[in-house]
Amino acid sequence: MTQLKQTGLYKAHIEAGGKMVPFAGFELPIQYDSIKSEHIAVRTAAGMFDVSHMGEIFLSGPDAIANVQKLVTQNMDKIKPNRAVYSGMLYENGTFVDDILVYRMAENEFMLVVNAANLNKDYEWIKKNLFGNCKCENRSDQITQIAVQGPESKQIVQKLTSLNLDDLKYYRFRNDHIANIEAIISRTGYTGELGYELYFDKTHSMAMWNALMETGRDCGLKPAGLGCRDTLRLEAGMPLYGNDIDDQHTPLEAGLAWTVKFKKSDFNGKQALVAQQEKGLERHLIGFELLTKGMPRPGYEILDGDTKIGVLTSGTISISVGKPIGMAYVKSGYETEGTEFDVVIRDRRLRAKVVSMPFYKKPE
Amino acid sequence: MKLNSAYKYTKDHEWVDIEGEIATIGITAHAAEQLGDVVFIEFPEVGSVFDKGDVFGVVESVKAAVDCYIPVSGEIVEINEDLESALEIMNDDPENEGWIIKVRLADTSELDELLSADDYAEYLSTLE
Numbered sequence: 001m002t003q004l005k006q007t008g009l010y011k012a013h014i015e016a017g018g019k020m021v022p023f024a025g026f027e028l029p030i031q032y033d034s035i036k037s038e039h040i041a042v043r044t045a046a047g048m049f050d051v052s053h054m055g056e057i058f059l060s061g062p063d064a065i066a067n068v069q070k071l072v073t074q075n076m077d078k079i080k081p082n083r084a085v086y087s088g089m090l091y092e093n094g095t096f097v098d099d100i101l102v103y104r105m106a107e108n109e110f111m112l113v114v115n116a117a118n119l120n121k122d123y124e125w126i127k128k129n130l131f132g133n134c135k136c137e138n139r140s141d142q143i144t145q146i147a148v149q150g151p152e153s154k155q156i157v158q159k160l161t162s163l164n165l166d167d168l169k170y171y172r173f174r175n176d177h178i179a180n181i182e183a184i185i186s187r188t189g190y191t192g193e194l195g196y197e198l199y200f201d202k203t204h205s206m207a208m209w210n211a212l213m214e215t216g217r218d219c220g221l222k223p224a225g226l227g228c229r230d231t232l233r234l235e236a237g238m239p240l241y242g243n244d245i246d247d248q249h250t251p252l253e254a255g256l257a258w259t260v261k262f263k264k265s266d267f268n269g270k271q272a273l274v275a276q277q278e279k280g281l282e283r284h285l286i287g288f289e290l291l292t293k294g295m296p297r298p299g300y301e302i303l304d305g306d307t308k309i310g311v312l313t314s315g316t317i318s319i320s321v322g323k324p325i326g327m328a329y330v331k332s333g334y335e336t337e338g339t340e341f342d343v344v345i346r347d348r349r350l351r352a353k354v355v356s357m358p359f360y361k362k363p364e
Numbered sequence: 365m366k367l368n369s370a371y372k373y374t375k376d377h378e379w380v381d382i383e384g385e386i387a388t389i390g391i392t393a394h395a396a397e398q399l400g401d402v403v404f405i406e407f408p409e410v411g412s413v414f415d416k417g418d419v420f421g422v423v424e425s426v427k428a429a430v431d432c433y434i435p436v437s438g439e440i441v442e443i444n445e446d447l448e449s450a451l452e453i454m455n456d457d458p459e460n461e462g463w464i465i466k467v468r469l470a471d472t473s474e475l476d477e478l479l480s481a482d483d484y485a486e487y488l489s490t491l492e
Contacts, residue, residue, distance in 0.1 A: 035400065035426055227426055231426070293404065317404055
């Protein structure tokens, strides 16, 4: 087994009592205090995540825009500089290489934020697809990313920057300073809460963490681990690569048709998706809730009578909604809201029904 | 980790507190720590009867689902209903308030096969 990597915040995790686990080649905190308390902190105040394991790949040069357009499903011609977008990056057969955030840094400079477990695969894929005058650089090892998420996040980040956060809308970003450290301040996140993702040079990791912690403590800011990152994203109905989406499923099947812009120029996977659309989908990623108590887990089967009609890809007992929830691929015909079926948990069959996502909606 | 010298323990990381013919059974602090936040418990029915070594329930955390093996034969006389609404007790106080079941012992001689607190502590040290 290869040596696990540490992020620039390893020391901060140990000091905060983080319970460290291996994750995508990194040693990261699954939790500090408890998944539940950290989850609640993010929903009611704020939580701070070390997401430095995420990869950052930069594309620049006169043909950068053409390259990105070929790689991703979103139409980057419509995304101006200082905006970001969630997109699929597909193989020719229409399945996911990865799901990524694409930041348009300038007319011809892009930052692709990719899943840690996919970084090497993505980097090789992008290089293999490269054409024309376009430079591709993997800067993942030099960048620290901290996500500050929760209703108090704005107040906390605002105290440390002169950038007016009132002007920073969802999926917009700015190059500015936080605690006198040069950073990309992005209004994005993976929790379903108001929040910011901050990208900056790894050398400033501890300084940034400590500044945020000092400033945020009075607002209820807590360090938050991978455990609650998963429960929060699932409640928010956000898919996780490796669970809900992968190289066996397409964005159409995953309910991510909104990220696929068929009208733009050619992109990887387009022909396959057009064909799939014409033929009709055989399966759909849906959200479900169990009607009785139980713990749904990935891999559990879904039955209608004695016929297998699906499989779970994610599941948890929701902390904010209080019900067992999850995502699953089900055969066409079973995807409509309210449809009932059985989830097999060990030798028991528990009744479940299709519900709309997100599972958790912020109180207005 | 503090163990209760009045309790008996098992290599499946359960503790047993015997009072007359009733045994109170739960998972050890070591098990709770390993599991992390407990999110669900599948309880047996009160009145059901188990042989030593049978699976009487399942404790689930975010991380894992763990079968609970009954360390003594007998009839379930009570389950800890307080856990249903406050599972955090399983992590906060696993060896006391976080008990899972009470069993009427069928065969007290089985108690001799359980570990003392010292034996269990020694067993834990071999796992580190």
